[in-house]
Amino acid sequence: MNEHEDVLERLRAVGPGDQSGRDTFGRYRYQVRLAVHFWLQTLIPDGPKVVLLEHQEDLTLVYNGHARMCQAKSRDLGRSAWSLSVVSRPGGGLDSLGRAFQQTQQVPGTFELLLEGRAVSKQPTQAFFANPAQCPAETNAAVAKSLGVPPADVEPFLQRLRVRSGQPSRTSIDDKNLMLLMHLIPSCTLPIARTTYVRLLAIAEAEQEGTSSTTSEQLLELVNFDQAPHQMGLASARLLSELPGEVVLPQAWGELMARPSMSDLERKLRLAGASYNTIQKAIELRAVGDLRLRTVRAGPQSDMEYADTVVDAALWLAEAIATPYKSDAMVGDKVFAELLKAHGSLGSADPDDRFGDVTELVGVVCQVSDECRFPWRMP
Structure with missing residues (x-):
């Protein structure tokens, strides 16, 4: 089956009468859909130049001179909001970022926890999420204990840690990605945008499942490249080759990206x-x-x-x-x-x-x- 036929098969899976494509999109992992979200941003002048999946972390966003190593966490509908105790427990996200920090701390950049949905507004969560490096000594000690390291050893990690709650939800990210796609290609109809989006998801999924992890030395070299190699990760050149029309960068792109929700x-x-x-x-x-x-x-x-x-x-x-x-x-x-x-x-x-x-x-x-x-x- 060639790529075109594969896309058609995925679209047929939506079934008659479906207007959103959400059943088709929903088969992809949250991390894959986030990867496409950031991949579209490789066309922005100050956006990432390449997106890597499962390279030290769920997502690694490579910019000129630095990288963002991101652990993406989703929550089932109806679960409570994110808190420091939740992200500190085994599998909560901080432990994975801590391991990535140990392996790649020589690479300039940040280690980020991307959380679907909102965080609680109570302390100590609010203060820690706002600025992990400035957390009180008792919070520092609690995080160090959860990571299994001495408090003094966790401080360099906290200096480079970022916690970003309020990421697009699994129910909204597909609409948001489709909107970004259609703003990039004004001549693109909605059916073609959906077909293109499915193809981008399939490429990102293959990238997630079919690549081996990058070493810290390779990542450091990539950070220092002016241009990302076409064959490595999800870069703008590869994206442009997949888009069905002429790209026009919207004047209000920054405002569009910054808004967490819309009416x-x-x-x-x-x-x-x-x-x-x-x-x-x-x-x-x-x-x-x-x-x-x-x-x-x-x-x-x-x-x-x-x-x-x-x-x-x-x-x-x-x-x-x-x-x-x-x-x-x-x-x-x-x-x-x-x-x-x-x-x-x-x-x-x-x-x-x-x-x-x-x-x-x-x-x-x-x-x-x-x-x-x-x-x-x-x-």
Whole structure:
């Protein structure tokens, strides 16, 4: 079976009617999906130049002059938040990073614990996660005991330790990776983006399972290279060879990467290929529409019923406008633009003119999208 046929087989595994691809994506380990997340960032000027899997740690992100050795930990839904006691126990993550530090401490960089989900806000966890090097002596001693080393020996490790909670969850990371992918390739349709993402996951999984661990000397040499060898790890040259279209680096990439979460409205628009400007305008209008809805609904029962009627009519019209564009790669931009031009159609949804102009009614559509009632790309 060639690579193309393999990708098709993986897509068929999703089954009819599935709209997210999550069943297909979910077969890959959390570490693999994180690896693709960082692999996409190799196209950013200040991003990693290569991502290694199972080289001393789950993930090793190599930059010019330093490396980030990362242990990735996931949590089952419903489990309690991360705490110092959890990460200090055997298999909690600190023990693995401690072993990696002993083997590769001559390599400049950090040793990082990447935690899916939130951490507790109580002490001593909060202080330790914020700055392990500044933890009190009793915390230092407790960590040293959990690692089986004297307190004095653990201090150099803590100086280079970073704990990063709030990593993308297993339920959100696929959507986030797809959004990054579609922002990189504006001409890419959602089905092609999903096919490409599956292929990137398969490559990352093969990299995880089929490579031997890099020695500290090899890693140090790689850190000092200006460019990562094409054949080693997940580098930008290899990524570019797998992408289905011309790459355009978004102006707001840094902001997009820094945000831990996004609203349902923004998520839907990004998956519908909307531009940064469209998304920002939609967010602004959603606030306007939400305020107007609240104002109208604050009146008597008849006003609440009128507001609900306006919402239903505006939603119906938005769906009618969106349907012809459902196969368009940039459906989000086009539907939003058409809504803003639909003065007559949207105005008919508000016969008493309680919602001012068309922008407030477009804001109402954005609000119902944020409530998961309008997907922008119709099924």
